[in-house]
Amino acid sequence: MRWEEVSTQACSIGKASSVFGDRWTLLIVRQIFFGLKRFSEIQKSLGITKHRLTDRLNRLIEEGLIYKHLYDETYNRYEYLLTEKGLDLYPVLIALGQWGDKWMKDCDGVPIEYVHTNCGKVTKPTLSCSCCGEPLKLGEFSLKVGPGLCEKHSRGELEGADKMIYEKISESETK
Amino acid sequence: MRWEEVSTQACSIGKASSVFGDRWTLLIVRQIFFGLKRFSEIQKSLGITKHRLTDRLNRLIEEGLIYKHLYDETYNRYEYLLTEKGLDLYPVLIALGQWGDKWMKDCDGVPIEYVHTNCGKVTKPTLSCSCCGEPLKLGEFSLKVGPGLCEKHSRGELEGADKMIYEKISESETK
């Protein structure tokens, strides 16, 4: 599979990866999420070249994750803001942060904490079941072929990664 | 910041990104997570070149996310398995999948579903507060400078992305 084909996968993780499978994109989204909205802020903070940043911001605009807002007409200054689609990445950013906090920590402790406004406490966000609300732990859930893979399989359209995922998951289901 | 320096960030999302900031690494982890353990399975399913796959697998071993297991001595066959550190990425994979399900879906529906063994239902895993158990929605949590950033700031060690994140978050805290 060439890189351009990655986005054509049925698997949602694959599709999402096609947007974030490069050095900077996720870090740029992080910066905007944390409040760095202007070109120069993002560029200086990440040390990414302007060239590359222009490229990535345009890509993110094309993908509908951010939009450009002219906030000062006389100065002609822009800020980049997250759309609903972009904002909705917060579980990914938080999950990645939690993983980093746990597995790549240094001696100074957690760099950023999250305060749940409703209960007022510092929280370590956890994945939970949408039905029963219990934490979704490893080993307490199983994978299942969904309608998306199933339909494509019956039409004989599955190939590559999707096909092998289909096979592995159906195999594990019958066990 | 050069790419090699990304891993030196205090921010956990940055550190985590330094492992996954390339085209294939996260997809490889996904394949192993979904049950594709062998070199040739992963290689064929992703269509990645053997060269690149060797590279990425070695990197993942170095980082402690996977290990190589000789499961057939006479044939000299290996499988790649996730370590605890690698398995612990499941919330990231699931969160990314949920985002893709929502924002990059096609007409056939969700490709993969998760069944919560405890309650028996198909679940859409959600981030929840570790203290009160309520779903952690956008706008219902705030960011806070944690001990990691705080210590480094008082020692004057913050720079680049970390420094600007520190400033933005302290600013939002006082508001």
Place this chain on the structure above:
DNA sequence: TAATTATGGTTGCAAAATGGAACCTGTCAA
């Protein structure tokens, strides 16, 4: 008034990462 600085870029070229294809070693199966 002239020179300098800040923002938000673009352009051109060198360096690094990636992809494609061929090749290699060990084992088995026909």
Place this chain on the structure above:
DNA sequence: TTGACAGGTTCCATTTTGCAACCATAATTA
């Protein structure tokens, strides 16, 4: 003894990225 498969390695072309210089506009400073 030929072929096939697993699990790689090597070499080279293509693509992506990084670096540095440049540009236009507006504001600030000397």
